């Protein structure tokens with residue numbers, strides 16, 4: 369650890385999505401140590417879940433994985449996956465951070481990621497990485513996705529048969545005793561399964577902190593009956609269905625019965641721009657990702673029909689307007705300006721009713737699948753994280769910058785910076801730009817003797 373004056377020249381990055389990855393790489397490439405804390409078992413964030421990314425339709429696994437591997441192999445970066453910040457004290461240049469490393473029940477230092485345990489685990493439960501879609505399951509011991517970094521498994525104690533057996537032995541009824549299992553332990557050639565492993569708290573000193581903890585989508589439940597039903601899904605679920613490395617290998621099928629949807633209705637601004645739901649802001653990426661998904665759906669089902677209900681088009685990025693035009697002109701995606709008032713099941717199909725405010729007509733569409741462009745919200749546990757860091761959030765829970773024009777990456781606490789969607793909805797190019805921007809702030813701080821002013 370490089371220390372000069374009273375400043376610790378080492379950074380903590382919270383969140384291993386694309387913003388946190390970029391910030392970590394830029395700081396590490398300049399010669400400073402980075403601790404990258406990620407709450408899930410792998411870095412990558414949402415981008416790695418997508419099928420292709422607008423406006424260029426790159427494969428996110430192809431462009432994201434090399435960056436993840438670079439982070440994983442960088443001599444200046446230490447990834448603490450499956451971990452969360454427990455507490456923070458101190459000030460700019462001299463923070464003390466306590467980090468909870470959750471028990472994986474696998475000795476990651478000795479595991480070589482051979483995957484035998486994954487193949488043999490008899491448990492099958494829906495995968496959070498695949499948004500709990502019915503097409504694919506994971507084991508109780510699992511690696512969330514093939515390109516994960518680190519590529520090491522974790523045991524989910526809630527669903528693992530052996531942990532269930534242990535819980536039973538502590539309090540259960542003999543006649544209902546579950547099997548003891550321990551198959552992963554039996555097949556592991558290196559003996560790295562560690563049933564007794566406990567959460568561990570590690571304490572680290574850092575001089576600067578970058579918060580890049582990303583976003584979550586609003587829960588469908590919050591918009592009530594409107595979205596009930598297995599074939600009314602959110603944009604993230606549809607990304608997984610479209611993704612060639614996803615649970616359906618990119619074959620488009622609807623969740624309830626696996627049929628290929630012939631008509632798909634996409635609805636933008638679901639939750640967003642709705643003061644009644646407490647989300648008056650625009651989620652900024654839905655217009656684009658719904659156009660992308662409609663286009664990709666047409667790639668997969670050329671004779672299918674895609675409809676998009678929209679309030680107005682917000683396509684301000686470079687090449688974005690042209691992208692939407694392409695969806696309309698080349699792929700015949702039908703845009704309907706207006707709101708949907710009702711979605712209901714009609715036999716084995718869905719009916720979407722609403723108004724086309726341009727033509728002044730009522731619209732009634734029979735379709736197989738509905739995709740909702742749900743509001744982007746601060747990620748789960750964000751409020752608690754902000755409280756631990758002592759930083760201010762806005763009324764919706766996103767991190768507040770101290771000056772929206774001139775200091776957009778600095779939080780209310782000197783030495784703590786924000787990057788990506790943790791500050792508010794934005795696309796990948798903006799998140800990456802912010803990751804680099806925040807890194808330059810950290811490097812500026814580290815270039816000073818002692819702490820000084822962060823300005």
Ligand SMILES: Cc1cc2nc3c(=O)[nH]c(=O)nc-3n(C[C@H](O)[C@H](O)[C@H](O)COP(=O)(O)OP(=O)(O)OC[C@H]3O[C@@H](n4cnc5c(N)ncnc54)[C@H](O)[C@@H]3O)c2cc1C
Nearest residue numbers: 383385386387407413414421422582583603788789795796
């Ligand atoms: C359906 C959909 C499709 C999209 N398609 C595109 C597209 O095609 N092109 C485009 O430019 N943009 C697209 N976007 C926007 C894109 O997803 C975001 O711009 C990008 O993911 C933001 O990256 P991020 O690093 O800020 O956040 P995230 O990707 O959310 O990453 C945040 C990371 O932080 C971790 N984390 C969260 N809380 C904590 C914590 N307390 N401690 C430690 N780690 C934590 C998370 O697990 C995650 O790994 C799309 C968005 C959606 C919803």
